[in-house]
Amino acid sequence: MFRTALRNVLAHKARLLMTVLAVMLGVAFVSGTLIYSDTLHNAFRQQSSKGLANVAVGVTDHGSRSDAAEKRPGLSQAQLDKIAALPGADTATGVVSGFAGAADRDGKLIAQGWSNRGGNFFPGEDGQDRRYTFTGGHGPAGPGEIALDRGTADKGGYKVGDKVRVATNRPVKEYTLSGVFTSDQGDVNAGGSLVLFDTRTAQELFLKPGYFESATVTGKPGADQEAMQEAIIPLVSKDATVQTGRQLAADEERNLAESTKTLTQILLGFAGIALFVGVFLISNTFTMLVAQRTKELALMRAVGASRKQITRSILAEAGIVGLIASVIGFALGLGMAAGLSPLMDAMEAQLPSGPLIVGATPVLASLAVGVLITMFAAWLPARRAAKIPPVAAMSSVHATPSVKSLVVRNVIGALVTGAGAATVVGGAALGKDTGRMLIGGGAFLALIGVIILIPLLSRPVIALVRPLLDGVFKVSGKLAGLNSVRNPRRTGATASALAIGLTLVTGLTVLGVTMGRAIDKQTTDVVKADYMVTMANQSSMDKSVIEALAGAKGVTASSPQQFASLEGSDDSFLNAVGVTPGDVERVLNLKVVEGSLSGLARGEIAIDEKAAASKGYRVGQTLDMAFEDGTKTKLTIGGIYGSNEFVSGAMIDTGILSRHTPEPLFYSAYVAMDGGPTAANEQSLVDSLGKNPAIVVMDSNDIRNQFGGIVNQMLNIMYGLLAMALIIAVLGVVNTLAMSVFERQQEIGMLRAIGLARSKVKTMIRLEAVVISVFGAVVGVVLGTFLAWAIGQTVKDQITGYSLVVPWDRIGIFLLLAAVVGVLAAMWPARSAARLNMLSAIKAE
């Protein structure tokens, strides 16, 4: 039986081509993902083990900022000295770090916003910091000196001795480049930028003189890590974390596994979708192969093969095809993984590099997935093959496999779809996390249901466009319309593949655009300011920036958006946003619902509608609250304002809030200017900030683009990942059309004989493809929009100004693309149909 299967595979090479391609692509995605994540994981691990080599104990102390009595920002110099003096300790290196970015000669940051790091140079007794290897010059020795990693220095064109402008959260300052270094340390090794200051300067910039956020301790030869850990614990504060090098390595390993796991899971999810789509294509192919071989299979039954043997032979055939496709797919995946690293580097993704790791898991997983998926998809056709009666071998008529009624299928499909849709609607009504879970399950059910129902749907839906086809394309259109519903199961399976892809694409698009529009609306509704100012790395700005803005030439009003929280007497927390009283109303559009905001200047607070409603606060009420530094206070509610995403929770004078916050967080500030947004005004702001390259000044368009950009970028990534599923769906359309043309050779030959021109034959096949593709796309678009609506219902309470936006333009593009996909998929089948030799086509039995 196996030999028969092998012969059959060889005999139907062309027929199986699309199946092989589909499985191959899916497997390539799976193996590529697995190999890449192994490679990445390995690179991370190597990097962290390099960084942690020699480390006996690591101490991290985030300080106790809310502890007003002690005010201890971290590990003190005294504590570090005690640790260094321990008998087992060789060196103890104190670490402080934060945001610092070197600017190039044009005043722009050299590295991307968030990859700009600053740290301290901590020389040991020999004058060296073992974390860094200097390739030129020496470590920074005073407040005016810095060292740069080699990559950053090269990019900026800086040499030792040059003056370099460095931006931090403080005003920008010029330093002398004392040295250039390389490092095994994580960020630098991965291509990030690192500015080293001398320890005191770094402490001033990032923490507090005399304090470190962490320390790494190396042991003398033979020193026991655990013993040192025991010895250190009593020397540091209770809040500090003391871990041995081994524990640190294990922790880091775990973190890495977590971080690569998410990426791997997402990619595997998309690979799964691609393979799921492939199932339809494979199933279609085997159904057709079985139909073509009806006589042959009947003959085998007639000469004594059992049903089981027939089933097994078809499955073996599928297994062989799956295996071949998997092997090719694996090789392709290997190439993909190898190509991903340079790609990520080109995108400045800051990932460490390392050798390609090919473990046993990706190999086995790829082969198993490819073979099993193919066999699974061929299972139904194989069972159908086994049901062919032996007598079919004798009958002279063109034996077509009995077309079973679709009634049972339709009933099941309707039930499953109904159950799925009901669950989705129920979930939407319920809202929250439970609702979303229900929607997830319901969506899956509904998708399966629609796939079962799709053959039934094909007739009425396609019937709708038939008049159009008849009218515009005459005979070709009419025949194409009829042909596309001729084999509803096959049309259904082909359309399903596209429908799945389009459901996801549409769902994500509708959600993304809806969210984007809501945020955009918020921005345009609320932000009255001419400019918004933030840090390039999205971190907090220094207080001096806020002050500089207020004093800049042409500024008529300015307010920071300072985030903090207030602790109520009942241990509940209230988000509070520190603003400049008075000015805030000129930079943000705030709707006062009750009371007024004038009391802010007198130390009153204002509450947003949502918070007021949920906590039952009233105007005039006095609240017992505690600031972050622990100071207790009484706050009177002066007004209630409309909820928005910019000032959510409560509003309070930033002056009061800053006094009681050890480390105020100013993520953004809003500025209104005399004369509105003009180039001169923007320049005035930039100048007032000392031309700090780390600070971004955005006008209202930039603000909108920033938020819209994130949505678009995410959508584009999703589109990219879903493209694989769509490519397989297109292969499915090609496959189906090739089958149709092959099966209808005689018909096409006859049509040509009675006068249908080649071009019209082509048109006919193309239209059939377009009809099937667009049908699948329409089903997907409808389902996707429905699911997006449902998910939107569960989040609408959390997003102010939420209203479902159906992006007709994008949906139009999807449908148009589906039509283009149809035309492209039909290219080869249409050509071969038009080229059919009329005579042999008519005569072929």
Add this chain to the structure above:
Amino acid sequence: MTTFPHATHRTTTVAARATELSKVYGHGETQVVALDRVSVEFRQGEFTAIMGPSGSGKSTLMHCVAGLDSFSSGSVRIGDTELGTLKDKQLTQLRRDKIGFIFQAFNLLPTLNALENITLPMDIAGRKPDQAWLDKVIEMVGLSGRLKHRPSELSGGQQQRVAVARALASRPEIMFGDEPTGNLDSRSGAEVLGFLRNSVRELGQTVVMVTHDPTAASYADRVIFLADGRVVDEMLHPTADGVLDRMKDFDTKGRTS
């Protein structure tokens, strides 16, 4: 519309003519001459049968004259049109407008009903069918009650009757049949042949039919015998027995030579 011009004026105008027609497959050693300088005329309003043993070139002759196949040398004319110089597109148009076809099998589109199948050539051409003519044709082949049926709901004989009606519907200059009764039982076959003869006698059509069945050939006005790619004989007003005798003659000749 009770009389038809062709039926009233029986002329000897030629509907199709092949002159010195040759068709050669392959080259050198493997060269096969399917048609060897065949010259033959098909007169308007005449029912001609082409007969001959397997491999005699009878189907090839019909295919070449009907514009379905290309030929190596010589000339073929349908009416005034020389086929040799036509491009595929023009040939397709010629087949659509001037020629009707009936094949042995796979004649009808399963997705269209009987009437739609009959009017298909006009649909392709984008023309309205001549309703009076169409009614006449449908009535002749006796399909009036089954026009809405799909081919799968019709018997083999009925399907072939639809095919005859389709070939006639566009009122072609000439109709070709390639073993039109080959897949039918004898009664249905006789019916179809009767319709073909009627279409010549009553409707003034011109019919050329390839067959290997002497009984089928006996319905024709004239039988042309082909052997080894050449016209070897012709018989007017044939009878089944006469044709059979002639065929037997070829067989023995074929065996002895």
